[in-house]
Amino acid sequence: MRILLVEDELRLAENIVAALRETGLVVDHAADGEDGAHLAEQGVYDAIILDLMLPGKSGQEILRDLRRRQMNTPVLILTAQEGTASIIELLNAGADDYLSKPFDLGELIARVKALIRRGKGVSNSKLTVADVEVDTIHQTVTRNGEPIDLSPTEYRILEYLIHRPRAVVSKRELLEHLYDFAWEHHSNVVEAHISNLRRKLNAVGDEPLIATLRHRGYRLTGDSRRE
Amino acid sequence: MNKGEISITRRLVVTVLALEFLSALVLICAVTVHEYDVELRGFDANLTGTARMIMGSVEDADDADDNVVLDLHNTPLERDAFYRVEVDHGKVLGSSGDRNAIAEVLSKSAGFHQIMIGHRKYRFTVLHDVRVVDPGLPTGGVRHNVTIVYGRPVGRVWHEVFEAIRFFIIATALLLGITAIMIAMLIRRYLSPVYQLADAANRVNGVNWQFDAPESAKQTKELRPLARALEAALARVQLSFEQQKRFTSDAAHELKTDVAIVKSSLQLLSMRKRTVDEYSQGLALSLDDFTRLETTVEKLLTLARLEQPVMARDGVVAPGCSMKKIIEEAVHQSMAFGQLKEIEVGVELAENADVPLDRRDALLLCSNILVNGLQHSNHGGKVWLSLARMDGDIVLTCRDWGEGISEEDRPYLFDPFYRSDLSRSRKSGGTGLGLSICRAICTRVGGSIDIENHPDGGALVTVILPVFRSVPISK
Numbered sequence: 205m206r207i208l209l210v211e212d213e214l215r216l217a218e219n220i221v222a223a224l225r226e227t228g229l230v231v232d233h234a235a236d237g238e239d240g241a242h243l244a245e246q247g248v249y250d251a252i253i254l255d256l257m258l259p260g261k262s263g264q265e266i267l268r269d270l271r272r273r274q275m276n277t278p279v280l281i282l283t284a285q286e287g288t289a290s291i292i293e294l295l296n297a298g299a300d301d302y303l304s305k306p307f308d309l310g311e312l313i314a315r316v317k318a319l320i321r322r323g324k325g326v327s328n329s330k331l332t333v334a335d336v337e338v339d340t341i342h343q344t345v346t347r348n349g350e351p352i353d354l355s356p357t358e359y360r361i362l363e364y365l366i367h368r369p370r371a372v373v374s375k376r377e378l379l380e381h382l383y384d385f386a387w388e389h390h391s392n393v394v395e396a397h398i399s400n401l402r403r404k405l406n407a408v409g410d411e412p413l414i415a416t417l418r419h420r421g422y423r424l425t426g427d428s429r430r431e
Numbered sequence: 432m433n434k435g436e437i438s439i440t441r442r443l444v445v446t447v448l449a450l451e452f453l454s455a456l457v458l459i460c461a462v463t464v465h466e467y468d469v470e471l472r473g474f475d476a477n478l479t480g481t482a483r484m485i486m487g488s489v490e491d492a493d494d495a496d497d498n499v500v501l502d503l504h505n506t507p508l509e510r511d512a513f514y515r516v517e518v519d520h521g522k523v524l525g526s527s528g529d530r531n532a533i534a535e536v537l538s539k540s541a542g543f544h545q546i547m548i549g550h551r552k553y554r555f556t557v558l559h560d561v562r563v564v565d566p567g568l569p570t571g572g573v574r575h576n577v578t579i580v581y582g583r584p585v586g587r588v589w590h591e592v593f594e595a596i597r598f599f600i601i602a603t604a605l606l607l608g609i610t611a612i613m614i615a616m617l618i619r620r621y622l623s624p625v626y627q628l629a630d631a632a633n634r635v636n637g638v639n640w641q642f643d644a645p646e647s648a649k650q651t652k653e654l655r656p657l658a659r660a661l662e663a664a665l666a667r668v669q670l671s672f673e674q675q676k677r678f679t680s681d682a683a684h685e686l687k688t689d690v691a692i693v694k695s696s697l698q699l700l701s702m703r704k705r706t707v708d709e710y711s712q713g714l715a716l717s718l719d720d721f722t723r724l725e726t727t728v729e730k731l732l733t734l735a736r737l738e739q740p741v742m743a744r745d746g747v748v749a750p751g752c753s754m755k756k757i758i759e760e761a762v763h764q765s766m767a768f769g770q771l772k773e774i775e776v777g778v779e780l781a782e783n784a785d786v787p788l789d790r791r792d793a794l795l796l797c798s799n800i801l802v803n804g805l806q807h808s809n810h811g812g813k814v815w816l817s818l819a820r821m822d823g824d825i826v827l828t829c830r831d832w833g834e835g836i837s838e839e840d841r842p843y844l845f846d847p848f849y850r851s852d853l854s855r856s857r858k859s860g861g862t863g864l865g866l867s868i869c870r871a872i873c874t875r876v877g878g879s880i881d882i883e884n885h886p887d888g889g890a891l892v893t894v895i896l897p898v899f900r901s902v903p904i905s906k
Contacts, residue, residue, distance in 0.1 A: 213688055215720055219695035226702055257684070284687040285680075306691035309698035 205320050205364065206230040206248060206381045210240030210266065211255040211282065220253065223309050224316070228343050228356055228363075232384045237261025244270055244277070248380040251278045251319045253312070254299075256285060264297065271298035278319035282307070317341075324367045331366045333424050336405065336413060338366050350408040357382065358401045361394070365414065365424045374421035398422060440618045447614050448607060455603040462596050470591045474583075475543055478556040481508065482581040485516060489524065489562050489577050497564040497573035501525040513553065514581045518562075528582075536580050545585060555582030624648045632661055640669040681848040682731055685862065689724035696720050730864040734847065737792070737871035751785030751899025752793050754818055754825060761797035762816070765805060774808050776801070779817040784825045785899035787876050796872045799865045800829045800892050807833035807890060824878075824895050832889040836882055844882055845870040869894075 207229050211217040217233050224231045234240035237260035256263035281294050284305040331338045336347045345352045360382050375394050405413050415423045488506045492498040501516050501524035513528030532548045536555045544555050558579040566572040624647040635642045642665045644658035700713035769776050804814040808831045815830040843849045848863040873880045878896040885891040
């Protein structure tokens, strides 16, 4: 899952980025409003964390322009401003959630994850497809109750696919959502990770879970159930 | 009603009524005098007429001596009238009333006389005439000198006068009453703009600052200055109130952000178990973040202290301090920062003077200006400080060769927490309070500070401070 953080306080941004990365999310950071708006409009993010007081373009403007372009990426607002009036205004303008500074880092992460799930039409943090269960909080994967040890990237691929059951996910989409801009894009990296993931999943079960559709991408097979 | 309270309405009513009462009094007096005069003439005419009638009643007695007699049968006399008829000096034909008093009048010449008889004042007329008996005789008849005294109490005149002026008195009293009511009503009506103005002013509170003086007050010549003064005063108060509000909200924003950074640093560190190296690195970063919070708090407190009015504490006047020394100290302090950016700092101290500033504040002012210049200079640039005198003031200028200031930022540069977009994100490490603190220091002692673009590029900060004059310590 890929997150965009737009925050001009560098130290705060560093901390948030580090924390989000530690929980397995991919994060891009923009330090001013114009960069932030530009990145947000790429449409590759699963959620956006937006500060309000930004140089260049304010958070409100970024949000407004985003919604005007019919982009439905979930947005969480970080605000140090007082008053409920501005919160109501923000929620009405299309924000999905807000946190006031100083906030709790754990709460921020939980809210971002909840926003991602909601954005994909899921409400539970535990996702199941066939006999595979993914716990998005603890980032653990089990098949038939047997824990499977995955690398962070393999986990992210599985998590992303399980959020989009039966849909064909292209290599490009996977790249966009799994890596930030600092990463060199090589599509064979994805292929290598997918093959490792298949091998690890098949070690405990027999049914192949990830189908490859030539030139189109990947698809999770089997019924997905959300508990 | 409070004791000592002054009511314009009451004063006006009392004044108008008093004036009206006085003029009525004068008028009544004049009328009385005039009326008395008229009545007295009538009275006198009446006396003279009656006296003549009495004279007519002196008739021939038809005797041998050609005497005369008094026959008053056809002459009705007032009951309270006194009279006496004498013929030929001593012979009394008839009389009534106090003889002695009448005798006293008799000795007087002809005309009108007033005397007191008992407790009453009487007015008499004395009439001398000659009565000729048998004027048809060749001898020409017998001549009798007749003297008639006739008088009545003069109180009757006053009675008539009072009758006549009673009307005036009643009319005046009525007029006074009507005037009192009318004037009270009218004054209340005329003063209604005052109450409307007060009402409008009353509606102003901390939330609703809108104050428009009512039209009625603006159209009243006497109230216009008050209405305008109120509007202007409220506008000023509103401005400073809003500035204060903005400052508070900005300060809260700033503090919350700094706290958020410290908190997130510590939470990040405690998210999972880390190595000793990671911990010590994280703690060092957290300490930096905390220092930043501390700096913000410190600057806020400094600004709050500087915005307090200067208090001369028990006659102790802060000693002035030498600007030259302070500038040298400021340059020394920021040397490291200047060397880091390889900026040349030039100092030209043509003049020196003591300024009426606390040493600490003076140093804060100079180093803030210098550091500001250094921050806005390019790598390898130049900052130039100079001290000069102008019209008895001391002028400190700081020039840099950086990017200068934009015209749209200029009005706000000294506002607390204002950062031009370029330096907003605190990359430069400023809190946005440095220039506000400088301005507070300058205005506190009656000086000024201004920033403009130098025609040859870069910014020019000009500080004007009064020169310190030692004031003898008074007990």
